Amino acid sequence: MQNFKILHETKSRLRIKVAGFKGLDTSALQKAAARLEGVTEARFNAKIGSLILKLDAGIDRVGILKQLEVLNLSELKSIIPANHKNLPSKNEFILALLALGGNLIFRTSPLARAFSIVACMPILKEGIKESFRHGLTSKGLEAAAVGISLARGDIFAANSTNAMLALGEYMEESTVYKSDDLIRELARPDIAEAWVEIDQNGKKTEVKIATSKLKVGDIVVVGAGDVIAVDGHVVSGEAMINQANMTGESVAVKKSRGDSVLSGTIVEEGRIRIWAENVGENTSTQRIKHYITASLNERSSIGMHTTHLADKLVPVTFGLAGVSYLINRNFMSVASVLQADYSCALKLPTPVAFKSSISKAGKNGILIKGAKALESLASADTFVFDKTGTLTYGNLEVAEIISFDGRFSKNDILNLTASAEEHYFHPVAEAIVDAAKKHGFIHKHHDEVEFVVAHGVKTSIEGKKLIIGSRHFLEDDEMISFAAHEQTIDLAMQKGLALLYIAFDGRLLGLIGLRDEVRANARAVITRLRELGAKQIVMLSGDVSSKARTVAKKLGVDRYYGELLPTQKTEILKQLKAEGRKVVFVGDGINDAPSLMKADIGISMLNGAEIAKASAQIGLLKNDIEGVAQVKALANDTLRLVNRNFNATVGINSIILFLATFGALSPVATALLHNGTTIGLLLNSIKGVKFEH
Numbered sequence: 001m002q003n004f005k006i007l008h009e010t011k012s013r014l015r016i017k018v019a020g021f022k023g024l025d026t027s028a029l030q031k032a033a034a035r036l037e038g039v040t041e042a043r044f045n046a047k048i049g050s051l052i053l054k055l056d057a058g059i060d061r062v063g064i065l066k067q068l069e070v071l072n073l074s075e076l077k078s079i080i081p082a083n084h085k086n087l088p089s090k091n092e093f094i095l096a097l098l099a100l101g102g103n104l105i106f107r108t109s110p111l112a113r114a115f116s117i118v119a120c121m122p123i124l125k126e127g128i129k130e131s132f133r134h135g136l137t138s139k140g141l142e143a144a145a146v147g148i149s150l151a152r153g154d155i156f157a158a159n160s161t162n163a164m165l166a167l168g169e170y171m172e173e174s175t176v177y178k179s180d181d182l183i184r185e186l187a188r189p190d191i192a193e194a195w196v197e198i199d200q201n202g203k204k205t206e207v208k209i210a211t212s213k214l215k216v217g218d219i220v221v222v223g224a225g226d227v228i229a230v231d232g233h234v235v236s237g238e239a240m241i242n243q244a245n246m247t248g249e250s251v252a253v254k255k256s257r258g259d260s261v262l263s264g265t266i267v268e269e270g271r272i273r274i275w276a277e278n279v280g281e282n283t284s285t286q287r288i289k290h291y292i293t294a295s296l297n298e299r300s301s302i303g304m305h306t307t308h309l310a311d312k313l314v315p316v317t318f319g320l321a322g323v324s325y326l327i328n329r330n331f332m333s334v335a336s337v338l339q340a341d342y343s344c345a346l347k348l349p350t351p352v353a354f355k356s357s358i359s360k361a362g363k364n365g366i367l368i369k370g371a372k373a374l375e376s377l378a379s380a381d382t383f384v385f386d387k388t389g390t391l392t393y394g395n396l397e398v399a400e401i402i403s404f405d406g407r408f409s410k411n412d413i414l415n416l417t418a419s420a421e422e423h424y425f426h427p428v429a430e431a432i433v434d435a436a437k438k439h440g441f442i443h444k445h446h447d448e449v450e451f452v453v454a455h456g457v458k459t460s461i462e463g464k465k466l467i468i469g470s471r472h473f474l475e476d477d478e479m480i481s482f483a484a485h486e487q488t489i490d491l492a493m494q495k496g497l498a499l500l501y502i503a504f505d506g507r508l509l510g511l512i513g514l515r516d517e518v519r520a521n522a523r524a525v526i527t528r529l530r531e532l533g534a535k536q537i538v539m540l541s542g543d544v545s546s547k548a549r550t551v552a553k554k555l556g557v558d559r560y561y562g563e564l565l566p567t568q569k570t571e572i573l574k575q576l577k578a579e580g581r582k583v584v585f586v587g588d589g590i591n592d593a594p595s596l597m598k599a600d601i602g603i604s605m606l607n608g609a610e611i612a613k614a615s616a617q618i619g620l621l622k623n624d625i626e627g628v629a630q631v632k633a634l635a636n637d638t639l640r641l642v643n644r645n646f647n648a649t650v651g652i653n654s655i656i657l658f659l660a661t662f663g664a665l666s667p668v669a670t671a672l673l674h675n676g677t678t679i680g681l682l683l684n685s686i687k688g689v690k691f692e693h
Contacts, residue, residue, distance in 0.1 A: 004068045006061060007050065008224050008269070014061065015225045016051045016068070018044070036067045045225055045266065052225040088173035093166035095119045100159040108155060116155050120146050120162045136314045138343030144321075145338035148331050149667060157332070160668040161339065168675030172348055175682040191263070191285075194229040195221045197273065214279040223271040227264065231278035234259050239270030258430050262621075264288075288367060300371035302642055303350040310346035317341045320661050328663040336660035339670040345649040345678040349685040350642050356688030357638040364691055365621040366631050373617035376601050377635035382581040383534050383628070384573060386595065387541040387551060389588025390605050390625055392516040396427050398435035399497055400513035404485055411439055413510045417468055417502055419444040420459050424451060428500060431514055456500075464505040474501050480508050496547035519625055523555050528629040532636055536581065540569050566594060573598045586628055587616075603628055630692050637689035645681050652677045 008015040018029075033042035033051055038059035043052045053064065099112075099119030106112040127143020142165055149158035195206050197219040206221050211229045214220070220230050222239070240252040243265045252268050255261055261274055263283040280286070321337040354371035361368050368374055385391050401410040408416075418436035421429035422443075433441075447460040455477065456469015467478050474480040480503040482489065489511065492499055497513030519525075526537050539560040541548040548562030561572060573595055576583050585599035596602030596616045604616035605623065620627035656673050659665045665673070 004051070004065055006065065009061065012055055012057065013223075014051075014053045014055060014064065016053065016065075018049045018051050033068065036064065038064065043225075045227060050225045088170055088177055090170055092122050093163065093170050095122075096159065096163040096166040100156075100163050103155050103159045108153075113155060116159050117150065120150060120158055123162060123165060136318060137311070138314060138341045141314065141317055141338045141341045141343075145335045145667060145671075148335040148338070152331055152335075154332070157335065157667045161335070161671045164668070164671035164675050168344070168671075168678060171679050172344060172682060175348070175352060175679075175686050178686060191227050191229040195226075197221055212280060214276055216276055216279055218276040218279070220274045220276055221271070222267050222274065224267055224269055226267050228261055228267065228274065229263055229279075229283075230274060230276040231263050231283050232261060232274045232276045234261060234272045235275050237270065237272035239272045240268045242266040242268050258433075290369075299351065300354055300375040302375060302639075303354070303371060306346045306350055306646060310341075310343040313342045313346075317657070320657060324661045324663070327661070330663075332667065333660065333663040335667040336663075336665050336670040337657065339667055340653055340656040340660050340674045342649065342653050345653060345674075345681055346646070348678065349645040349649070349681040352682055353638055353641050353645065353685040353688060356686050357634055360688060360691045361631060361634055364630070364693075366627050366634075367619040367621065368631070369617045373601060374631075374635045374638055376582070377584065377618070377632060378639040380582045380584045380601055380632070381533060381535045382538065382576055382583045383529055383536075384538040384540060384576065384583060384585045384595075384599065385557075386569065386585070386587040387539050387543070387548070388516060390586050391522045391539060391551065391555060392518050393623075394427065394516060394588055394605075396431035396498065396514040396516050398431055398512055399515040400492065400495070401510065402488060402492065402513070403510040404488075405507070405509055408504075408509060410510075411442075413502055413512070414439060415442050416444055416461070416466060416504065416509075417500070417512060419446055419461075420449050420457050420466060420468055423449055424457070428498075428514065432500075432512065461504075465503075467503040468500065471499070471501055474503050474508070478503065480506070482508060484508075494546060496543075496550045498543070498547075518551060518554055521624075521626055525625050525629045526555055526557065529632060532629065532632045534632075538572070538576070540564055540572060570594045570598050586625075603631070633692040634689065641685070641689050645685060649677070649681060 003019045005017045005019070006014060007017050029044050029051070030042045033039060033044075033053060036042075036053075038056045039053050040056060041054040044050070045052065051068075055064070096119050099116045102112050102115050123139075123146055124143050127139045127141075127147075130137045130139040131143075146158050146162050146165070149155075149161060191211050193208050194211050194214060195208050196214065197204055197206055199205075214230060218230075219235065220228075220232070222228055224239075228241075234255050234257050236257055238254065238256045241255050241261060242252045243262065255272060261272075263278070264285040278284070317337065317340070321334045324333045324337045325331065327333075351371065354374055357374060358368045358371070388394055398414070401413055403410055403413055414432070414436050418433045418441055421432045423429075444461055446466065449457050449459045451457050452469070452473065455473035456467065458465065458467050458478075460466065467474055467480065471482065475482055480501075485508060489499065492511065492513050495513065497515055500512045500514060502509045502511065529537065536559065537557045539548070539552050539555070539557045541551070541560070541562050542564050543551075543562055545562035548560050552560035561568075564572075573583055573585060577598075577600070583599045584601045584603060585595050586603045586605070587595060588605045596604065601618065602616035603618045603620065605620050605625070605627075618631055620631075653674065656665065656670060656677075660670050
């Protein structure tokens with residue numbers, strides 16, 4: 001079987017697929033490949049199993065493959081340093097098992113007794129320590145149960161109980177560790193270096209630099225097999241981008257000029273130049289790590305409640321042990337009762353269930369910042385959508401062009417506007433340029449363009465000033481008269497269009513009406529949210545009321561508000577919360593921070609590079625509103641699972657305690673039933689709930 005296969009090649013570069021690459025030591029493979037004859041540089045992409053080689057001119061490709069086949073991949077795997085720390089240890093279980101085996105062979109010989117005491121010592125010491133530090137705890141119960149069996153001379157019961165407890169603890173720790181691992185798997189690898197374009201003696205040159213030295217505005221160049229190191233926009237070139245590890249999309253997406261790209265995604269084919277918008281700690285990959293850290297550390301309210309309850313029930317178990325002695329007059333029944341506490345089964349399954357759900361969401365392009373966010377979402381009854389970019393696509397398109405000057409056709413106005421706007425990547429500019437290209441764009445030569453934030457752009461053509469932007473910008477700041485065209489403007493506004501005004505040589509030349517289409521699945525998502533328990537759906541918009549009303553009617557929302565400023569949106573959220581509602585705010589991640597923080601739960605449609613700026617508890621990496629319904633369903637199902645586990649824990653352990661109190665169960669049987677229940681609940685939790693596709 002061939003371990004290496006050429007996927008893509010150029011004159012000086014090879015991209016090679018590595019078979020069985022899982023677990024390879026990346027550094028060792030790169031070093032081994034870099035030492036091959038004719039190879040000037042080697043880099044291994046562990047995400048897709050590709051080895052990228054830069055070659056000397058004229059090197060034989062077949063010869064390179066033959067050299068690679070000589071490499072011993074198993075040796076490369078064997079030198080991998082351990083990645084995991086604090087792995088659950090089997091040592092105590094193995095020791096307990098050996099003691100139990102020795103007990104079965106040597107019965108009650110002094111050697112067997114001595115070895116049994118040594119094997120039980122860890123649990124006895126831990127129980128005594130816990131009791132001194134924290135009073136009565138589950139560890140104290142377990143130590144007392146084993147100690148009583150040893151004191152009675154029942155070595156078999158002591159060893160059996162110890163082995164069961166050690167096995168149970170190992171499996172519990174392993175399951176909890178695995179649940180943390182599920183979250184860690186969402187982390188994207190750090191990217192050490194990137195190619196950037198620089199001016200060198202008047203010529204454009206590509207140089208490799210550390211990603212820590214990247215700056216906003218750098219032009220980053222990526223080719224086939226490269227991992228993108230920045231968030232930004234494509235300024236030239238075309239490429240097929242694999243976004244699976246960020247958005248969960250299984251099919252590579254074509255990206256070209258003007259499209260946004262995320263750090264951590266992989267170029268499968270092609271070559272693009274990217275204008276860096278977010279670098280270093282502000283990139284998507286780093287933002288995801290912040291989500292992961294929060295997910296690992298944050299506990300849910302129900303998790304804290306069950307932990308508190310478990311601790312309160314420990315004295316009850318001790319009390320029942322005393323009752324058992326009074327009823328049965330023997331210490332074997334006391335040891336049986338002490339095995340059956342509620343502690344582990346109450347404390348462990350809840351966080352594991354939440355982590356399992358957070359992991360599943362992450363693998364499907366939904367980031368959740370901890371268990372509390374999921375828990376709060378399950379009880380949410382009101383969903384508030386900021387219309388643009390959530391209920392609508394946020395991708396504007398030109399719907400109408402009106403000329404107020406007979407000397408300028410619609411195409412003339414479009415070409416003038418596109419010539420000035422093509423230097424920017426905001427949605428309005430992209431819509432104008434796209435429309436111009438469809439109509440045979442003829443570029444008009446102009447002077448340097450001035451961008452006025454939140455207003456528009458200005459430039460000059462043949463000495464005449466061209467101004468493009470909002471009515472406020474043209475009328476109030478640039479003193480352009482609108483008086484002669486009010487009726488036409490009113491008609492355009494009644495159509496629900498967003499209007500962009502164009503002035504040339506001191507006069508209002510025309511306007512361009514843009515439309516933001518409602519998402520095809522928006523109404524279906526609203527219907528699904530109602531099925532999942534949402535009692536009220538609210539839409540907020542900065543658009544004129546007539547446009548907001550049209551969209552609201554189309555979608556069937558319960559309330560809508562138009563012509564809102566960002567501060568007014570926050571006031572509406574405050575009002576809804578004052579009504580006693582549990583409010584979810586859904587925004588597009590742009591300028592939404594106040595509303596996201598004011599709501600009980602903030603969900604961001606993290607379109608493009610805006611992931612790095614989001615302050616939401618939940619982030620949707622796919623530009624698809626269906627994620628809102630999916631994560632609500634996941635939250636509901638997770639809380640149901642947690643409640644089922646809680647009821648099962650209390651019910652089963654209460655029965656075990658009852659039987660043990662009246663002497664119906666031996667210590668070994670109690671340990672088996674109790675630990676079996678805990679492990680079963682943990683396995684059920686880590687399996688988790690099904691993600692709704």
